[in-house]
Amino acid sequence: MSSAVQLQKAHYDSIAEEYESHYGDFYSRQYRSRFINEPLFTGIELEGRNVLEAMCGSGHTTEYLLSKGARVTGLDISSGEMAFFKKNWPDATAVCGSILATGLPDCYFDCVAVIGGLHHLHPNLNEAIHELHRTLKPGGSLCFAEPHSRALPDIVRAYWYKHDSLFAKNEASIDVQQLKNNFAKHFSFKTESYHGNVAYLLVLNSMVFRVPLSFKRIYSPALLAVESVIERMQGRLMSCFVVSQWRKL
Numbered sequence: 338m339s340s341a342v343q344l345q346k347a348h349y350d351s352i353a354e355e356y357e358s359h360y361g362d363f364y365s366r367q368y369r370s371r372f373i374n375e376p377l378f379t380g381i382e383l384e385g386r387n388v389l390e391a392m393c394g395s396g397h398t399t400e401y402l403l404s405k406g407a408r409v410t411g412l413d414i415s416s417g418e419m420a421f422f423k424k425n426w427p428d429a430t431a432v433c434g435s436i437l438a439t440g441l442p443d444c445y446f447d448c449v450a451v452i453g454g455l456h457h458l459h460p461n462l463n464e465a466i467h468e469l470h471r472t473l474k475p476g477g478s479l480c481f482a483e484p485h486s487r488a489l490p491d492i493v494r495a496y497w498y499k500h501d502s503l504f505a506k507n508e509a510s511i512d513v514q515q516l517k518n519n520f521a522k523h524f525s526f527k528t529e530s531y532h533g534n535v536a537y538l539l540v541l542n543s544m545v546f547r548v549p550l551s552f553k554r555i556y557s558p559a560l561l562a563v564e565s566v567i568e569r570m571q572g573r574l575m576s577c578f579v580v581s582q583w584r585k586l
Contacts, residue, residue, distance in 0.1 A: 390450050393411035475586070479585065486509075
């Protein structure tokens with residue numbers, strides 16, 4: 338197990354219960370449904386397909402995938418998070434292991450999804466994407482939603498990562514353009530859209546800002562509405578995360 342993966346495992350095992358309470362509540366689920374899942378899987382047939390949710394945590398995206406009729410495998414290095422996954426989604430397959438060496442079969446999945454996981458993998462990000470590429474069928478989709486570089490919010494994010502104990506030392510945003518350059522021979526790049534403003538920060542990431550859940554319930558409906566309005570005009574420079582669909586060549 339690489340040092341980056343060991344760091345990820347220890348970090349998420351230590352915060353699994355608190356993480357689940359903030360990222361698994363009603364309003365965080367609403368946020369993911371509206372601003373992540375819908376753009377992430379647009380145009381992809383999921384019913385009856387084999388889908389891997391890599392770095393799945395407790396399976397927040399698995400809920401959406403199962404509702405669309407997918408056959409879901411969840412993969413995560415954290416035994417604490419996988420305990421939640423198994424409890425929440427008994428109809429899905431649970432695999433506790435590293436994204437760098439999944440042990441999953443070649444060319445098996447129609448779709449692989451990673452939501453908020455890739456930016457934990459530096460300096461092994463390319464290695465992880467090669468492994469996901471191996472597990473995808475030709476023509477299969479790699480879908481990811483990640484904090485991205487080359488945007489103004491990333492300046493604040495980089496400072497916060499360095500000074501907040503909730504973040505592991507190797508966490509950093511994703512340079513999507515560099516990744517596309519690295520994997521141009523392996524994938525075609527289907528869609529790319531930019532999202533994330535006030536509700537991303539204070540609804541989805543309430544744990545980061547230490548917002549009590551009782552208070553979060555009060556302001557979340559209004560901020561979800563505000564996010565929809567701001568998102569129409571913000572563009573890449575002012576966005577907090579990127580949503581991408583790639584297709585295996």
